[in-house]
Amino acid sequence: MEQKKPYYAVIFTSKQTKNIAGYAGMTEFMERLAKEQPGFLGMESARDTIGITVSNWESLEAIKNWKQQSQHILAQQKGRENWYNWYHVRICKVAHEYEFHRE
């Protein structure tokens, strides 16, 4: 499917510490919260050596609002205190896309 409207992707890459108590539960909670945010369009994640999460949003404003959501701010703090050795956030405008699906 081609998206009709322009939209934005947030690429979140991260390296976990060994201190990940509470991480899985928080991730689940944040995924539920994100889905309720205005302008949220979807999310995909994978993790092996590093984690990569890509979330899609209708606008830069929607991304900013999510960054500032109060429970998400607490999760970000916990992430910096405990769970991540590093993370990298890229906010991107999707210029073009295409897909392949096996028949």
Place this chain on the structure above:
Amino acid sequence: MEQKKPYYAVIFTSKQTKNIAGYAGMTEFMERLAKEQPGFLGMESARDTIGITVSNWESLEAIKNWKQQSQHILAQQKGRENWYNWYHVRICKVAHEYEFHRE
């Protein structure tokens, strides 16, 4: 580190088939080839249920040239024939970014 110049990210998400003979070797080969491409800036990957690879490029032209690189075209064909149930390619302009590093 903040990137000085505007740059582009290609988000490649994919779901593998069970028929992945030859996949690992091709991935390694493609990573080596990509690094030699003009305008290539870096690449990160993770895979569990799905795979996500993000590669960074200086320009849309560099991305187009990589897509059309002859050995990469063969790899793409093999991917559609054998290795992927689906894939999704998003070409994005990085608007803004920030990082956290544990001290």
